[in-house]
Amino acid sequence: MADETLIATKPREQTALSDYLREPFSRLRGEVDRMFDEFPPRFPASNLGIRYLASLPMPALEMKETDAKYHLAVELPGVSHDNVDISVEGDMLVLKGEKKDEREEKERDYTISERSYVAFERRVSLPKDSLVDEITATSENGVISIMIPRSQGVTEGVRKIEISTKA
Secondary structure, eight states: OOSOOOOOOOOOOOOOHHHHHHHHHHHHHHHHHHHHHHSOOSSGGGGGOHHHHHHSOOOEEEEEEOSSEEEEEEEOTTOOGGGEEEEEETTEEEEEEEEEEEEEEEOSSOEEEEEEEEEEEEEEEOOTTBOGGGOEEEEETTEEEEEEEBOSSOOOSOOOOOOOOOO
């Protein structure tokens, strides 16, 4: 073995093109996850996790649109319409309310007393063609129906631009 030099080479890892293209997205996802981990919680008890956030009261909404109006149906079982406030703030329809429940059960050997209080708020962005001054609401069987009339002259910010040619 005269002047032979042995060079140890590490086998080169084969990476596919998809791995090469996926890597920046993996870094981006890691940064977004880190950002949300460091973001202060909106609710003090949100550290309890996803189950807590999923249990927050949010009334169910059903939205329908016709040529003349928008119709929102808000399901609020067990909530009196006296405990619901509907208002318009800027371009947002705001629904606020609360549900109070008290139960007391007295038997011979024991007494049970329970109270619960739940507040909710839901915001819905109003379309540009909404006639805010003519919004009406009715309540029946735990469902509040909100009628939002539409203006016929307002377009949704879409304008056709003609293309001309130079001679």
